[in-house]
Amino acid sequence: MTRSEINARRLAIALGFAALLAAPLFFYPVFVMKVLCFALFAAAFNLLIGYTGLLSFGHAAFFGGAAYFTAHAVKEWGFSPELGIFVGVAGGAFLGLVMGFFAIRRQGIYFSMITLSLAQMFFFFCLQAEFTHGEDGIQSVPRGHLFGLIDLSDPLAMYYTVVAIFLIGVFMVWRFVHSPFGMILKSIRENELRATSLGYSVARYKLGAFVMSAALAGLAGATKALVFQFATLTDVSWQTSGEVILMTLLGGIGTMVGPVIGAGIVVMLGNYLATTGFPVTIITGVVFMVCVLLFRRGLIGELAASRFGRKFGLSRWL
Amino acid sequence: MAALLDIRDLNAWYGESHVLHGVNMQIREGETVTLLGRNGVGKTTTLRTIMGIIRQRKGTLRFADRDMLPVPLHKTARHGLGFVPEERGIFASLSVMENLLLPPQIAKNGMSVDEIFELFPNLHERRNSSGTKLSGGEQQMLAIARILRTGVRMLLLDEPTEGLAPVIVQRIGDVLIRLKERGITVLLVEQNFRFASRVADRFYLMDHGQIQSEFPVSELGQRMDELHKVLGV
């Protein structure tokens, strides 16, 4: 990395950090928190698609599932928020393990279809299970006290907690991807047979990545349940899986910052369109098509590939 | 007599990388010509450019007195050019038979399926198995056989002997000689020098995306030194 690259990177990180800290002054905290939850979700999803080439069409199961688990643990069992989140993450990871067991046996498009179907099964389970309260959802989930100390019903306390969770989550994705393990994932994506012949157990690596992604998606879902204080069917529906794909695609598959930007735009768009009378699905659909046709690399990907991006070597760290 | 294939100052690119730097080549009807050169000098690229697979190209490219640059890829074959790619291009989802029958026949004078099976008994034996289940050499045979059926005027063969057992290499040599008797023109890219010298009338030596020299088979003896330098033969 050149010096100007390192400086540019430091500057960007500092700016991003400052923006996160100051955001509640300018935006609605709950809104920003929602963006952060979805951004983490998209980052977790991107871990899979961007770095192993596996397109999961069932990530809503982990996100929404974890939201249910956390909501239930906190509301019905009286768990503290941190324990509640742990339950959500563990639940997400477990779902990931089960779904992954079936799904990683196939590649490419097959993989997508299988995750879609399995997630759909989970949706029906949630619809019918007692503890999810059907279409009412689990409502009025108490936020409680973090570590018995910090009162999360205070919006700012909640906000900074979410920021911390988001940063930890995204850092984990980043570390995971830019690690020796991540390198193997990348090579598996390139040529599975060759990776096997080099002695790498392809199935285990893929399953590992899948579970990791599911757990982080779970972290996002669990946090969202505390932020909004409810968990409902929306988050386990296949439309949510579609939405997270849109976020990642829009921001840039295989980039670190892309999913975050993508999540911000999609969430903002949803909120904005709500009051304009534009039919949301049409807009979403068109954005999808335009992205695929014109900005396949996503906003961040295109930026990194632009002259400016190449000058600062953006593609290496965005 | 005008050349069947007339190439002048042909340039070609992969994206931004410029690979052919003004290739010149004239091949008459009925000739068998071999293109020699080290790995990566642009031999494959030359064939792909002639065929029209690489569209980023400039210069003059005439086949049978027709300007081939504007001809779309799917019409190239209809003008009488047949191509055997280096990576063989056998279709996994098709059986051997289907692979064999895939290319549309261009003219009547192609080989019949029976003749082909006689030439490559392995293919006959494995005719119902799927294309990529074949062994590497069998795939190579299939790739050649497939084009022999279509009756093209000129064949572009990219390393047809790679991975073949010596007996089969000899048999393919026989086939090429028979094709020559039928008046079919062949442009061959080969690493197997002995094979090439058996079938070729003429050689082009390529380096850095250009033709370095050209000589008939009769001069082969005199040229050994040069070849040795360029190819390490």
Place this chain on the structure above:
Amino acid sequence: MLASASPVTAHAVLSARGLTRRFGGFLAVNNVDIDVYQGEIHALIGPNGAGKTTVFNLLTKFLQPTSGRISLMRQDITATPADRVARMGLVRSFQISAVFPHLTVLDNVRVALQRPNGLAHQFWRPMSALDQLTGKAEGLLATVGLTRERDALAADLSYGRKRVLEIATTLALDPKVLLLDEPLAGMGQEDIATIAGLIRNVARTRAVLMVEHNLSVVADICDRVTVLQRGEILAAGDYETVSRDPQVRTAYMGREED
């Protein structure tokens, strides 16, 4: 030889007994016995479709044998999965070149180096942990003559260079037994000499089994030759003996002058 396996030879590094594989009704490999010894280059030759690659697939466990036993350094690996076999030190190259196309040449080699250097599972360490492998990787690239292409994407290499790269990644694993499937196919003359020399060097301390149609190389560097035909062993011995066998000549070698 009968289907009941005779005892596995003790001092062979890799050995198989009664190896058989069926594809549906087609018997691709039939009752093959093979032993590969330390410090030797063993050639497996035979007509196209004889079953050589299939034997490789069986030995490396990319395919499960229909019957027969395989042992690697006296351990039975008949039921061991492919990646484990590779970790035990039996590594292969592919007939149709297998590289990681969107990694650079250097990274292709570094990925191979990761496992033997214990850098395969670390998901908590930064990528810079891999820098320690760079020197070794560059050394390997230099031996095969790929230094100039170090930072190119593997996908952009010409066919012959890809084959060279594959040999380099295979060697990176420092395997005890090396299975090379037509390592010289598609290579230019200058590379053939280098790589053949390299293989001979490598074999001094290891065992090599290779499939090759280039008979002059086989004659040159191989200590032992097994000829396969229609899935069965037709002949075995040193090159001289085998090449004089009339059956081998008609089935495989053909006329002398070529």
Place this chain on the structure above:
Amino acid sequence: ASASDGKVKIGILNDQSGVYADFGGKGSVEAAKMAVEDFGGKVLDSPIEIVDADHQNKPDIASNIARQWFDTNQVDAIMELTTSSVALAVQAIAKEKKKIDIVTGAATTELTGKQCSPYGFHWAYDTHALAVGTGGALVKQGGKKWFFLTADYAFGYSLEQQTSDFVKANGGEVVGSVRHPLSNADYSSFLLQAQSSGANVVGLANAGADTQNAIKQAAEFGITQSGQRLAALLFTLAEVHGLGLEAAQGLTLTEGFYWDRDDKSREFGERYMKRTGKMPNMIQAGTYSAVLQYLKAVQKAGTDETEAVAKQLHEMPVNDAFTANGTVGPNGRMFNDMYLLEVKKPGDSKKPWDYFNVLATIPGKQAYLDPAKSGCNLVK
């Protein structure tokens, strides 16, 4: 007296592009605007404004909008709120922010039960009223033996459960039931079972497209011709219109409103029709009523301050085009009459939107759960 911020703002938050868009949707927004105009456009000398948003059936979007409306847009009350998950989420926020919400679009009794709010109200209908209307009243009309086709999730169960309670309480019996998955397209299997069950009423404990498809296929299999009666437990004028009389004829259902019932409702219906091209169902008319009643309460309280308005809303009777003499219970439940309706044969329909015969009127007090038994902790 005047409104605190010089303005009274009412937010209509509902599904405008999704599966419930016909149920309430833009029509509810229009109905709300009519209420403002009918009230005179001003209350306590302050202008009245209607804002609306499409929550896309996503509770998180709904709750973001609700917070934003309350905190930064000076919205005083939110109404409509289709879908129970959304209604419950928004009611929780309104309660926390001490703001008024009047739900007309959602069916769940939880809103006035365990999750009730001192500032939350539920207008127009709920699952209990639907069950009493169809279950209770139909038995009195001779439908003694029931077979249920139930959507396999909480909403379906509670409709089936509550309805069969009333069927039994009125001397009927339930001869069988079958649970079908949500968003099921084909009902023929279930209809065959219903047909052979010997029931004389087939109760459809489902909603939306599920009910529509079941009704359509029932016609195909000749369920009604063979003497069985179909009763849809949650179905409104809008869906009957979508289905067409050919397929829907003979169907029995319960609504809190029918436009062609008396002069007042006809007058309202025709005005609404002029603006939207459709006749209103109970959700749209209910939203009209909710907005109007809220404005009256503000007027009477002399302020738009929440506690005072909520007090008025609890005390004032409701008299408008939607209902006569409606009252509001301590749990926020508004007691309006419900109507047992039967879909006319195509030949009997004399004019556009002339779809129903009114079979019976169920007084509000019978239709809804007694607040004392609702589980709402506001009821002493």
Place this chain on the structure above:
Amino acid sequence: MTMVFGVPLPALLGQLLIGLINGSFYALLSLGLAIIFGLLRMINFAHGAQYMLGAFTAYLLLHFAGIGYWPALVLTPLIVGVFGAVVERFFLRRLYGLDPLYGLLFTFGLALTLEGIFRYYYGASGQPYATPPSLAGGTNLGFMFLPNYRGWVVVASLVVCIGTWLAIEKTKLGAYLRAATENSTLVQAFGVNVPVLLTLTYGLGVALAAFAGVLAAPIYQVSPLMGSNIIIVVFAVVVVGGMGSILGAIVTGYLLGITEGLTKVFYPEASNTVIFVIMALVLLVRPAGLFGRE
């Protein structure tokens, strides 16, 4: 009365027949999907929307042009098929060389848009479409009352499925298409006009969906959402059948319809998940699907 597992035999027969009818839709839809996947290597997420488009086109033809069921049965697949061809020609074509997931994502967007447009103009509750008078009424089969229209659905779908299968498997067309998906450049170099072939194929797949849509219109409400509900099940059918296997798609379509029908008798709660359970089991035992090649 004869009983089978506690269910009267006539009832069971009835359910089997019903299952076959539903299977007709699954088969038609999964056939179209398998053609598009098998030949274009693309998951057509818009397949459900195109099915819906078929039903709506029939409805619009009737409503605005007074064109009845029978002409619509022919016209609609043509119209929608041409629409598909246009989509392929101008958009999908740009995605061929890329990872197949982009095709999936594009068609996903297309599905959302189509669905959104119809929801915007026609609402979610849908439109009525009457059974053609010539097929109104029903026949008493002894064990059940079979609406005539449903009988027609089975016949029509069988004929179309088998016809399409023969056309693809038994002609060179199929070979061209399969080869083109693997290496379109090479097939073109052999002299085949691949772009036109691909356009026609996509059009054909879409036309099949539209045909199923017209068949469905008199049975189900013509609703913008009719496609999104069925499409995921059809995906599962294709996975079970072996993606890209045309015969597999057809056979599994009918089989699944029947299985689902039987589940509705024995354990109705599971009737929407049974396909996913079957899918999981099949994948465990035969990862390539029942009819798929490894």
